Amino acid sequence: MNARNDPTTDEAAVRALIENWAQAVRAGDLPGILAHHSADMLMFDVPPPRVSRGLDAYRKTWDLFFAWSDKPVVFDIEEMHITAGSDVAFAAALMRCAGTGKDGERISLGFRLTIGLRKIGNQWTIVHEHHSVPAD
């Protein structure tokens, strides 16, 4: 078997990449957050705008998050399902973060996250993220 096309290896690699990314969020480590994203990535975030296009716009969504977030940062993967092929993969997760609301109250926010990845030059790379909460 070719290790590059081993589904178990690909799933494990995607899982490790996402767990390291979430750890970088908890550490407030922006270079770590951005380490494996494509330049033309498409971001659907919890707050507006409806869509952020490209890595610069993606970076700005994290400025907004860290301005809101509790310190130390809460960014927990509660449940994650990974579907990995040899060159395309996605993950669907239930997540939790925490911050301060408009009235100063502390908010523990359960949200949903879908991540889309493509293997580029034998490196799994995030090309899409979709973060959301249910609408009222």
Place this chain on the structure above:
Amino acid sequence: MNARNDPTTDEAAVRALIENWAQAVRAGDLPGILAHHSADMLMFDVPPPRVSRGLDAYRKTWDLFFAWSDKPVVFDIEEMHITAGSDVAFAAALMRCAGTGKDGERISLGFRLTIGLRKIGNQWTIVHEHHSVPAD
């Protein structure tokens, strides 16, 4: 080249499947909507709950949508990006629907959609959907 592993063919097949699914939504055709979904699919919808697990719960999210939606149904793909491998694919789209708000006003709702698919028995199959609007 093996036609089953032709990236162009796979992307076209995924695009056709999603366009047919959206057309089934516009037609209110529930069997058409459910035609290519896995039994254990994971749904993150615009309204609560946070997650719906499995095909029966997925079907109920459409009862809610059709109770709210204008007739004829608006369910337009404004922009769609497909990333397709030979056995796993995902799509990220900007969508629009329309319905009636709590105060009776007509709402044109721009939303975001991510769909995750796996090829099962040579048939592309939806295993995950994530629909959302930005939070206020």
